[in-house]
Amino acid sequence: xxxxxxxxxxxxxxxxxxxxxxxxxxxxxxxxxxxxxxxxxxxxxxxxxxxxxxxxxxxxxxxxxxxxxxxxxxxxxxxxxxxxxxxxxxxxxxxxxxxxxxxxxxxxxxxxxxxxxxxxxxxxxxxxxxxxxxxxxxxxxxxxxxxxxxxxxxxxx
Amino acid sequence: xxxxxxxxxxxxxxxxxxxxxxxxxxxxxxxxxxxxxxxxxxxxxxxxxxxxxxxxxxxxxxxxxxxxxxxxxxxxxxxxxxxxxxxxxxxxxxxxxxxxxxxxxxxxxxxxxxxxxxxxxxxxxxxxxxxxxxxxxxxxxxxxxxxxxxxxxxxxxxxxxxxxxxxxxxxxxxxxxxxxxxxxxxxxxxxxxxxxxxxxxxxxxxxxxxxxxxxxxxxxxxxxxxxxxxxxxxxxxxxxxxxxxxxxxxxxxxxxxxxxxxxxxxxxxxxxxxxxxxxxxxxxxxxxxxxxxxxxxxxxxxxxxxxxxxxxxxxxxxxxxxxxxxxxxxxxxxxxxxxxxxxxxxxxxxxxxxxxxxxxxxxxxxxxxxxxxxxxxxxxxxxxxxxxxxxxxxxxxxxxxxxxxxxxxxxxxxxxxxxxxxxxxxxxxxxxxxxxxxxxxxxxxxxxxxxxxxxxxxxxxxxxxxxxxxxxxxxxxxxxxxxxxxxxxxxxxxxxxxxxxxxxxxxxxxxxxxxxxxxxxxxxxxxxxxxxxxxxxxxxxxxxxxxxxxxxxxxxxxxxxxxxxxxxxxxxxxxxxxxxxxxxxxxxxxxxxxxxxxxxxxxxxxxxxxxxxxxxxxxxxxxxxxxxxxxxxxxxxxxxxxxxxxxxxxxxxxxxxxxxxxxxxxxxxxxxxxxxxxxxxxxxxxxxxxxxxxxxxxxxxxxxxxxxxxxxxxxxxxxxxxxxxxxxxxxxxxxxxxxxxxxxxxxxxxxxxxxxxxxxxxxxxxxxxxxxxxxxxx
Numbered sequence: 001x002x003x004x005x006x007x008x009x010x011x012x013x014x015x016x017x018x019x020x021x022x023x024x025x026x027x028x029x030x031x032x033x034x035x036x037x038x039x040x041x042x043x044x045x046x047x048x049x050x051x052x053x054x055x056x057x058x059x060x061x062x063x064x065x066x067x068x069x070x071x072x073x074x075x076x077x078x079x080x081x082x083x084x085x086x087x088x089x090x091x092x093x094x095x096x097x098x099x100x101x102x103x104x105x106x107x108x109x110x111x112x113x114x115x116x117x118x119x120x121x122x123x124x125x126x127x128x129x130x131x132x133x134x135x136x137x138x139x140x141x142x143x144x145x146x147x148x149x150x151x152x153x154x155x156x157x
Numbered sequence: 158x159x160x161x162x163x164x165x166x167x168x169x170x171x172x173x174x175x176x177x178x179x180x181x182x183x184x185x186x187x188x189x190x191x192x193x194x195x196x197x198x199x200x201x202x203x204x205x206x207x208x209x210x211x212x213x214x215x216x217x218x219x220x221x222x223x224x225x226x227x228x229x230x231x232x233x234x235x236x237x238x239x240x241x242x243x244x245x246x247x248x249x250x251x252x253x254x255x256x257x258x259x260x261x262x263x264x265x266x267x268x269x270x271x272x273x274x275x276x277x278x279x280x281x282x283x284x285x286x287x288x289x290x291x292x293x294x295x296x297x298x299x300x301x302x303x304x305x306x307x308x309x310x311x312x313x314x315x316x317x318x319x320x321x322x323x324x325x326x327x328x329x330x331x332x333x334x335x336x337x338x339x340x341x342x343x344x345x346x347x348x349x350x351x352x353x354x355x356x357x358x359x360x361x362x363x364x365x366x367x368x369x370x371x372x373x374x375x376x377x378x379x380x381x382x383x384x385x386x387x388x389x390x391x392x393x394x395x396x397x398x399x400x401x402x403x404x405x406x407x408x409x410x411x412x413x414x415x416x417x418x419x420x421x422x423x424x425x426x427x428x429x430x431x432x433x434x435x436x437x438x439x440x441x442x443x444x445x446x447x448x449x450x451x452x453x454x455x456x457x458x459x460x461x462x463x464x465x466x467x468x469x470x471x472x473x474x475x476x477x478x479x480x481x482x483x484x485x486x487x488x489x490x491x492x493x494x495x496x497x498x499x500x501x502x503x504x505x506x507x508x509x510x511x512x513x514x515x516x517x518x519x520x521x522x523x524x525x526x527x528x529x530x531x532x533x534x535x536x537x538x539x540x541x542x543x544x545x546x547x548x549x550x551x552x553x554x555x556x557x558x559x560x561x562x563x564x565x566x567x568x569x570x571x572x573x574x575x576x577x578x579x580x581x582x583x584x585x586x587x588x589x590x591x592x593x594x595x596x597x598x599x600x601x602x603x604x605x606x607x608x609x610x611x612x613x614x615x616x617x618x619x620x621x622x623x624x625x626x627x628x629x630x631x632x633x634x635x636x637x638x639x640x641x642x643x644x645x646x647x648x649x650x651x652x653x654x655x656x657x658x659x660x661x662x663x664x665x666x667x668x669x670x671x672x673x674x675x676x677x678x679x680x681x682x683x684x685x686x687x688x689x690x691x692x693x694x695x696x697x698x699x700x701x702x703x704x705x706x707x708x709x710x711x712x713x714x715x716x717x718x719x720x721x722x723x724x725x726x727x728x729x730x731x732x733x734x735x736x737x738x739x740x741x742x743x744x745x746x747x748x749x750x751x752x753x754x755x756x757x758x759x760x761x762x763x764x765x766x767x768x769x770x771x772x773x774x775x776x777x778x779x780x781x782x783x784x785x786x787x788x789x790x791x792x793x794x795x796x797x798x799x800x801x802x803x804x805x806x807x808x809x810x811x812x813x814x815x816x817x818x819x820x821x822x823x824x825x826x827x828x829x830x831x832x833x834x835x836x837x838x839x840x841x842x843x844x845x846x847x848x849x850x851x852x853x854x855x856x857x858x859x860x861x862x863x864x865x866x867x868x869x870x871x872x873x874x875x876x877x878x879x880x881x882x883x884x885x886x887x888x889x890x891x892x893x894x895x896x897x898x899x900x901x902x903x904x905x906x907x908x909x910x911x912x913x914x915x916x917x918x919x920x921x922x923x924x925x926x927x928x929x930x931x932x933x934x935x
Contacts (some may be wrong), residue, residue, distance in 0.1 A: 001821045027186075031188075032179075033179070033182060033185075033186035034178070034179020034399075035179075036185070036348070036349070037185065038348045038349075038432065039432045039433075039845045039846075040349075040431065040432060041844055041845070041846055043844065043845035043846050044348060045847050046348055053484065073179070074178065074179035075178070075179055078178055079180070084174065084178065088174075088178065088810070089259070090179045092169050092170060092173040092174065093167075094811065095810075095811025095815050097170055097172075097176045097177060097402075098396060098641040098819065099173070099175075099348070099396075099398045099399040100175075100176030100177075100181050100398065101183065101347075101398030101399060103176045103177055103179075104177075104347050107177055122858065125852060126853040126854050127853075128852045129853035130852045130853055131852075132853070133348060133852065134348070134825070134853075135345075135346050135347055135348055135399050135401070135819075135850060136399055136641050136753065136815070136820060137815055137822075138815075138818030138819040138822035138823075138856055139404060139853040139856050140816065140856070140858060140859055141811065141814070141815055142853070143853065143858075
């Protein structure tokens with residue numbers, strides 16, 4: 001079936017079987033491989049993307065569900081000039097990246113939270129990350145990075 | 158550090174920009190024209206003989222391009238070191254559920270699955286053993302290979318440590334402890350599952366991209382089982398999405414399966430594992446049963462340790478020979494004794510096999526000894542932290558196995574650091590007085606020592622190449638892999654420091670058996686010391702050429718040269734840029750290319766005597782955990798954590814701290830929730846809905862203290878950190894639970910029922926199947 005939606009700021013349409021997940025369509029039809037397959041059952045969050053600003057596990061969402069909606073993947077997070085977003089910079093500065101497999105989902109989970117509040121408590125950040133597993137970092141520097149990016153945005157605003 | 162530009166200063170991880178943008182491509186992200194998808198048929202029985210295997214029907218399935226079995230490999234694809242007991246694909250017998258039997262490559266994953274379905278495979282089940290205690294019974298079915306020494310074939314290996322005569326000394330000790338402990342298998346749970354991509358070359362060879370730890374070991378196995386000369390096999394390290402010891406054997410098997418299918422079909426072949434297949438097929442941390450007997454004087458002086466452990470290696474040996482040695486060397490903990498015997502035995506069973514996992518034996522034995530030390534302190538009526546300080550190894554002491562510690566010993570300082578940072582004395586006193594109620598709080602401590610690198614396990618060396626490219630950037634290689642640890646950044650910072658160039662000028666190329674130098678395995682927290690020293694020597698060798706060229710250009714002796722940033726300055730005080738020096742060097746005919754190789758000092762271990770120098774240096778550390786236990790449910794929350802580690806020196810601070818935070822989190826999972834439980838050989842948790850690992854909500858904010866007792870042979874004094882960061886976390890948490898509840902959990906994991914009831918509840922017998930269609934035939 002024909003699915004039309006907004007992907008990383010651009011209107012797109014794709015002809016794909018209706019039973020495919022959003023993750024499969026993103027990876028196999030749009031060749032956007034930033035969203036990963038980690039478990040296929042919605043437990044690990046490596047496939048996370050934002051749909052209308054909400055963090056979802058794209059491995060559990062059928063692609064037709066995003067018709068007429070906006071989807072943001074990690075590939076759409078950076079500014080158009082190729083530089084890094086403030087949150088991506090914070091991930092690097094605070095050492096929040098190790099193997100990197102969870103990182104796209106973590107950045108998007110951070111963006112989803114910072115859209116709600118720029119001054120989250122550490123507990124709120126941890127709750128916002130609870131659906132994204134990381135086996136390397138122990139989460140601490142990811143929490144640090146999101147808190148710092150929020151504080152920086154607060155200051156700019 | 159005085160005068161250092163980059164070492165120990167905040168730095169940008171060299172591969173971080175690609176990772177935060179999603180540009181890093183892991184094996185599953187690789188897509189080539191004409192690429193086939195591979196999948197394995199796996200055993201549904203824990204132990205069986207293959208009575209019939211006919212793969213030809215698979216070739217009639219539309220889309221299937223090639224099928225392979227053990228017959229497609231030299232010597233049936235047998236491999237393994239030091240025990241050669243594994244096969245790339247099962248040969249005649251299967252010894253665990255999930256063992257690969259045949260592999261299919263097809264146009265689509267669906268066609269590959271249909272091809273597997275068409276294979277005719279008949280397995281006749283054999284009697285099996287699942288309890289390590291029964292593995293050596295005279296009538297136990299044979300799992301391990303034939304032995305020529307008359308021992309039971311299910312006996313794999315044993316290691317000992319010997320000091321004095323504990324059997325005579327123990328009964329004379331006024332205070333004695335005798336307790337049994339056990340740890341369960343643990344799943345690595347790297348978020349990227351296994352994968353490999355093989356591409357046939359026009360010369361009849363193969364190029365393999367693999368999510369492996371040690372590309373040179375992979376090449377050696379590939380060349381051997383494919384019957385190809387080493388120069389026809391090239392392994393290029395793909396980015397690795399987490400490993401923790403877990404990306405060895407299974408990735409080598411997948412690499413060889415893909416390579417054989419690629420050679421047979423003439424097309425690129427990729428294999429990636431769904432999570433369930435990864436968990437079922439992959440090796441685990443070994444389960445171990447341990448008994449600890451300690452003897453002490455009433456004043457608190459430890460006298461005797463007698464430690465026995467039985468390690469379940471599962472169906473294959475993998476690394477268990479080495480794991481049991483590291484376990485034996487560390488089993489008594491970082492304490493002084495008059496008498497100490499350690500005996501670690503490992504045996505084969507028909508459980509999934511055990512292999513390398515962060516800590517490598519020490520994580521297992523530390524759980525036992527560090528709880529036993531606490532129980533002994535209790536018996537003596539002493540504070541457990543003070544008791545450790547009284548008995549811990551210090552500079553100049555001799556270990557129980559007879560090694561004098563001559564430098565870089567920071568254990569007492571680590572214990573003092575966590576005592577102060579955690580508010581130990583005040584909190585221990587306050588929690589001892591807490592009113593009875595459903596919510597109990599507790600504080601626990603554990604210490605660790607952990608030998609750096611391979612030690613007397615084997616030849617210990619690493620090598621790097623370095624060269625200046627046409628665009629004046631610097632290409633650096635290492636034979637060691639950064640699978641998330643930050644080693645690539647460590648090597649870059651070390652080379653930048655030696656050369657006096659910006660780290661951004663250096664490009665660390667990925668390990669590639671055609672372009673980097675063989676450096677042994679990427680294991681044992683050895684990258685910073687071994688790989689770091691190699692990078693340092695390579696950079697020093699390149700620096701000599703650049704200094705020579707600068708002195709020539711600036712017309713002065715080398716000792717008159719100064720550096721301002723990357724530029725050189727001579728007596729005329731006119732700076733010469735990096736580019737000018739490079740150009741001048743080239744005009745002199747110098748090839749700006751160098752290499753460095755570093756070998757660890759030789760040490761000797763006498764395995765018959767159970768004594769010797771085990772490792773060139775030791776990491777020391779101490780953890781304090783604070784817990785809250787709900788006495789109505791058994792739920793334990795870790796509410797505070799303090800970790801002090803003597804790393805020798807810190808090269809890349811965010812990376813070192815990340816290792817500590819991540820290690821603590823893995824230890825927390827090991828302590829409270831993780832259990833890769835086999836029931837009659839069938840793994841019971843096969844995805845993250847049933848195999849729970851800590852989330853951001855489960856891990857508290859951790860206070861990390863890096864102490865620096867420099868080691869003279871380490872690069873800038875650095876030792877190791879990755880494994881010991883995990884090792885003492887679980888016993889610290891269990892000691893805190895005992896402090897909170899007055900009850901001790903001696904078997905991991907300390908889940909709700911063990912904390913609440915003191916024992917595990919029996920589970921249903923409905924589990925004799927794993928997902929992915931591995932249902933037990935009925």
